[in-house]
Amino acid sequence: MAHLLGAEALHLEYPTKxxxxxxxxxxxxxxxxxxxGRNGDGKSSLMAMLAGRREPDSGRVTVRGGVTVGVLEQSDVLPDDLTVGGAVVGxxxxxxxAGDAKVRDVIAGLVGDLDWDAAVGTLSGGQRRRVALARLLAGDWDVLALDEPTNHLDVEAISWLAQHLKRRWSAASGALMVVTHDRWFLDEVCTKTWEVHDRIVEPFEGGYAAYILQRVERDRQAAAIEARRQNLARKELAWLRRGAPARTSKPKFRIDAANELIADVPEIRDRVSLQSLAVARxxxxxxxxxxxxxxxxxxxxLHxxxxxxxxxxxxxxxxVNGAGKSTLLGLVAGTVEPTSGRxxxxxxxxxxxxxxxxxELDPHMDEPVRVVISRLRTTYSFGAGSKEQELTPGQLLERMGFSSAQLSTPxxxxxGGQQRRLQLLLxxxxxxxxxxxxxPTNDLDTDMLAAIEDLLDSWAGTLIVVSHDRYFMERVTDQQYAVHGGSLRHLPGGIEEYLRLPKAPAAPRAKRDETPSQQAAPATPALIGADRRAAEKELTALERRIEKLTAQIDASKTALADHDQSDYVGLGEKMQAIGALxxxxxAAEERWFELGELLA
Known part of the structure; x- marks a missing residue:
């Protein structure tokens, strides 16, 4: 493959680092x-140097002649008086x-719900972010450098962006560099991972799941990373292999090696003990x-x-933003009173x-961390049964990534990430x-997200999460609901089912003589008679078919591990066969969801 850009002997330093x-x-x-990499280790600085937006102190960056690089920075640089249309297409x-299919796709995927003539200055932070991203993606670039592109995007927009980037170039053309803490996005889009740490950049093959496996192997062999971080990485690998079936086809590593690594890793949560303790409390x-x-x-x-x-x-x-999620949380927390029902x-x-x-932090901004913590409980209990532990606040701080030196920091x-972690601790x-x-995932890097997930695994109580971070939500919750069209809808198929839902209609206005509880929800077409019996029969057949195909896929992947790893042609053919399955x-699952909607 042709070389697009490169860096040689880059050196960058600040006065203290x-x-x-x-x-x-x-x-x-x-x-x-x-x-x-961890916050502060230089991810954004590295990409800025490669994209030509920042000069290294020494070393050089070379770009092949004619190569164009498009950059999305974290900061918002759009003029307030520019219209949405002017920002996107100039x-x-x-x-x-309008005759460019790519531009139409970008507009529909990111800014289709915005007023084309609205001034950028009138938009929310999330809307401005979408406009800036649409402006970049509407252009033609050989290389895209995206710094936190999923910030302020909802689940639908993140899913759209992943699919757009996967089909933007052919497999052997174009290039993408992306800094993000969104682990689902990393696994969905990326084929290589660079970990920035300790003044170096360490390359790994594959997306986030493959990176986690290789990092565990590196840590085990070199014994250079502290035991705590290694155990978190192994626990996260267990989640990737056990807790997220849709993701098991993504890692490019031997299946037997992965199974050996997680053989002694227990389930991420002792659900029976946690449930029992929650009932007791x-x-x-x-x-x-x-x-x-x-x-x-x-x-x-809501109605x-x-x-x-x-x-x-x-x-x-x-x-989606504005659907009523915050109102729903307010009802649960008691900060919002219902106008109907109870x-x-x-x-x-x-x-x-x-x-x-x-x-929670506002009264303590001028105080050192140790002073804030000293006023709180002397111990904190978490876990259940034989796994119940007592930790001091200092031990909890260490578990959440604070060093002893930071205890004296105001x-x-x-x-931002440290304040977020301290807020959760309080x-x-x-x-x-x-x-x-x-x-909860704002301003946190992937290692800190894993540490918080580990802490929540042992928390015995009722947990309700609103997040656009798909990985985090799938990792810490056992079920999902959608606020859709003013009602609350259970999602047996999880986030994939949510993404298949039709676009919710605008929340209805209450009639003067009618309370929200008296208004009928929009009717869903339902099957009756022979059509219903035929659909039920097809649904049952699909379930058997999906089960059979899944077993074939699992068997094929297991056989893949025993195949000669140097036989690239044979491996490629087998991977194509697995991909077809x-x-x-x-396709069968999509039809299953369609039938489920009609039979509901």
Whole structure:
């Protein structure tokens, strides 16, 4: 593959820290590179140097003649007086951009719901981010360098972006560099991973799952990484292999090696013990929403919501921005009163909410971390049964990535990710038994996300999560619901089922003489008679077919591990056969969901 750009002996340092020392690497046509590492280790600086936006202190970056590089930075640089249309297509005549299939796809995928003539200055932060991304993707580039492209994007937009980048170039052309903490996105799009750490850039083959396996092997063999980080990585590998079946086809590594590594790793959560402890602490009654509705200014945001939340339940809430997720959380937390129906709470319920704001930290901004912690509980209990542990706040801080030196740092001088972790710690030390997390992954790198997931695995209580981070939601929750069209809808098929839902209609306005609970929800076409019996028969046949195909795929992957790894042609043929089976399963599942909708 042709070389597009490269770096030779890069050196970069700040007054108090050397970021890179002697880094050499290259980007070739067909590369799809995910850049990971701890916050502050230089991910964004590396990409800025490669993209020509920052000069290294020494060393050089070379770009092949004629190669164009498009850059999405974290900062917003769009002028406020520019219109949405002007930002995306500039002065290009409408007949030209409208005739370009790629531009039409970008507009539909990112800004189709925005007023084309609206000024950028009137948009929200998330809307401005989508406009900036659309502006970049509407252009023609040989290399794209994206710094946190999924920030402020919802699940639908992230899914669209992944598919767009996968089909933007042919397999052997173009190149992508992306800095992101979104692990699902990394695994879905990237074929290589660069880990930035300790002044170097270490390359790995494959996306996030393959990187995790190789990192575990590196840590085991070299014994250079502390035991805690290694165990977290092994635990996360177990999740990738056991907890996310759709992802098991992505890692490019031997199946037998993966199984050997996780043979002694227990299930990520002891659900029986945690459920038992949650019942003991909460009783059987937590929070029940009974035909609850909320209307603002004649607009029914939620209607006819019935949700009986169980002790120990771990639920993810999905929905587009403005769908009513925050209103739903307010009903659960007691900060919003229903305008119809009622909310019933158990006597022992203690709800805590990790919001997108830093309210818990505001009174402590000028105080060192150790002073803030000293006022709290001396110990914190978590886990259940034989795994129950008592940790001091200091041990919890260490577990969440704080060094002893940072205990003397004023809260206001902590990074955004450190403040976010301290905020969660303060909430946990208050010992709630119902925890609501509203976008908890903001400002956190992948290692810190894994540490928080590990902590939540041992937390015995009811957990409700709203997040656009698909990996995090699938990892810490056991079921998902969608706020869709003003109602709450269970998603047996998880996020994949959510992405197949039709676009929700606008929330209806309440009639003057009618309460939200009296308004009928939009009717769903249902099958009856012979058509229904035929659909039920087809549904049963599809379930058997999916089960049979899945078994064939598992057997093929197991056989793949025993195949001669130097036989690239034979391996390629077998992978193509597996891919065909997976495509057949995907088509069957899509039909299964369609039938389920008609039979509901």
């Amino acid at each position: 050397v970021v890179f020392d002697g880094v050499s690497l290259g980007v070739d046509e067909g590369d799809r590179i995910g850049i990971v 002065d290009t005549p409408e007949h030209e951009w 909460l009783g059987k009654d937590v929070v029940d929403l009974l035909d609850a509705g909320v209307t603002y200014d004649d607009r029914a945001v 006819d919501v019935t949700w009986r939340i169980a002790p120990g339940e771990r639920t993810g809430i999905l929905g 909310v019933k709470r158990g006597k022992t319920v203690k709800v805590a909410t990790l919001t997108q704001r830093m309210d 809260v206001k001088d902590l990074s 909430i946990l030390l208050d010992q709630p038994n119902v925890l609501i997390l509203d976008e 997976e495509a057949e399963v995907a």
